[in-house]
Amino acid sequence: MKTVFSNHYEVAHEFARRSQNCGRAGNIFFDGDTIYSYGHHFPVARFVDNTVVFTTRDYSVSTAKHINIIGSALSQYRMVYVPDIHGSVSDNLSEVARTVSESLKKASTSRIYKNSYLNVARIAYENLKKYAELIKDASCNKDLKELDKLTNAPNLEEIRKEEQARRKEENRRKKERQARIDAENAEKLEKWLSGESDRVPFSISKTYLRINGNNVETTRGAHVSAKSAKILWRMIKAEKSIHGVNIDGYTVISWNGELKIGCHNIPRSEVLRIGAILDTL
Secondary structure, three states: OOOEOOOHHHHHHHHHHOOOOEEEEOOEEEEOOEEEEOOOOOEEEEEEOOEEEEEOOOOOHHHHHHHHHHHHHOOOOEEEEEOOOOOOHHHHHHHHHHHHHHHHHHHHHOOOOHHHHHHHHHHHHHHHHHHHHHOOOOOOHHHHHHHHHHHOOOOHHHHHHHHHHHHHHHHHHHHHHHHHHHHHOHHHHHHHHHOOOOOOOOOOOOOOEEEEOOEEEEOOOOEEEHHHHHHHHHHHHOOOOOOOOEEOOEEEEEEOOEEEEOOEEEEHHHHHHHHHHHOOO
16 A cells, blocks of 8 residues: 655645545645644644544645645545644534634724635634534533624624635635636647657646546546556446445546546546547557
8 A cells, every 4th residue: 555645746635535534745744634734733624424524724835835725635525624623512612612702803904804804703603513513522512602692793694795706806816816827828738748758837727637657647636547548448438336336545526517426527528538548458
């Protein structure tokens, strides 16, 4: 069993697959149901059944990068965010209460960002409540109800609408930025697809596939054997259900407008393109 991986992205994806108990690459490692940055003093995420409990703490610039990599790899799971992912509700309560208190105080003095601060308070409370339900800890119900009163602002619906509008605008800008990034990396992608290069930027928007030797590889750093890929492709062509099918450790989640397998979302057009190539092998 491979336990030392090539880079941070690969070890994060291996943790997301849940196919083994340990692994490491650089300063990220996982042990059992938990993945860490630098050491056991900074757990980033852990599995509780099929839910991921994810930390809201920050430590350094490099740890922040680790958090982003791990968060991206786990994006297909339901997420619950609390400061201490191994702590009880009581352990997390004081820190969340401080976040709520500070956010409400800022909301009371801010005209422009009032709703954003109120929303931060509400999200922090809701995640703590989800965590209590997840780990079946009702010991702090009274304190949670007090937090609920504080965060249940009368204009919450208005806050949510404004937040939705803000996110819509952010998504529009994000798509524009991503289009520019894709255009800048088009040449690098072509070289990777043709086999001229083994390096491709993770910043490209879509997941692409190529056949390299006996493997089918993705631009996200994963690979399966061409033999296994053929089995899956034949099932797709035969219009058989592939939900739950496991290919070299990656489980198919869905096949609709795209192939969702493990933590990868592969466009339908890319699946059909690589499938046509597999038919010739």
